[in-house]
Amino acid sequence: MNSELSIAFIGGGNMAAALTAGLAGTVCPASRIHVIDINESSRRNFEALGMSTAAAPDETLARCAVWVYAVKPQNMKEVVAATQPWLRDSLIISIAAGIRGGDLARWLGKDGSSWGRVVRCMPNTPSLIGAGATGLAALPGVSDADRALAGTILGAVGTTTWVDEESLLDAVTALSGSGPAYVFLFIESLIAGGLAVGLNQEQARELALATLSGATRLAAESSEPPSVLRERVTSKGGTTKAALDVFEAAGLRDIVAQAMQAAAKRAHDMGEEFGNA
Template structure:
């Protein structure tokens, strides 16, 4: 894609910063980016990077090809409504606000009779902050193939992307990759504490746990075999791994994970209803 990219980041926090780090100097210049944030210190930091800034939505929005909403869900409605007067026919809207459905975004940007359908809803995760994220993406019906390619390019600045077809599928993405880092961190905490209980030092426990998780996920990513086969190869009959896995099975580890993900997905759907009010 060779067209000039002009971009407005509505909300200048961590995720917006991560996106800009992946884009400025590679896909656009700093002066092509306009950041809107009410926090004066946040705006000052962006100005130092060479972007334009504003405390509230202003006329510069009208000249930006892509709007990325990166605000907290509870502030999304008022923010969208304050930006709506500046929307143009060619504006592509990208939302990374959790829990706001595509239909809700379209209604806020347009009218009940003519919702704004040139929008992409996204669910990134926190590893995006180091360029190692993965984002679930859903395009509304007014998004062209060129728009999709552009939105995908933007989010690939912070990691991988996966396209889904519905808000319900994006709730599942939320339950897996959106909330997933917290599950991994919880497991990591448990591994470290378990090692300390067995007599290893804090430093030893942390180093061993981190390397084990990193190496195992890399092996799974690079191997053509499914995780179940890789697990079986580590597990000798009657051995130490078999003894540990037997405890996981007795406590129904897989069922617990599934129940947790269902709770996350259900909560995402509930929040969508709450935020739409």
């Protein structure tokens, strides 16, 4: 733990709550975390954990080595303008979907310059339980030390993966950023299917959750690819084969691919929509 490291969170929503919980006492003391949020009840929650808070940007920002922007994409430019006067020598981390690093650097710059120390990342909601997956991309002005620090901060709530090109964060958003919702939809469908074949709600839910959890763990711990694991469960003429035939006939693989392409396109479009303002 670095007792001298100070981190500011601009925005105190669910992702900020997850990150601060993972950081406090492991990466830096709770007292070195400052959270800016307009919601009083949110501020009280952070204060109860020993963190400082403010309803609006203040001089505390100038003393923080790292700023984490955790606000909605449509609000980012306005929020950056409100915080920029306190920017001195901080590493900037953005978790806003779609907002391009170049636009963020431009908004943060002064007198036509750009702020080069910007890392974009896309965490996901399992970060709330320390099981997140985060993709990160750095602008050219980010040093190796900055990259290591950003990786440590996001690594406090799960696994991290760096991509070489910022544009690939749209793909990260489509896979791991939005991915938990795909899994939740599949869980819903398994439970509904269980009810349809005679199980009660409790039975269907327990079996669906255990099946997803166990299969994911097996895939993570096995040296075999998922395709081989699937084949081992699938006997010719058996029950699994009958079910998989339905999925194949419905074009499940194509549906997933099309869904991810739609998510990636929307992430790209958000960058165009909010970054060109």
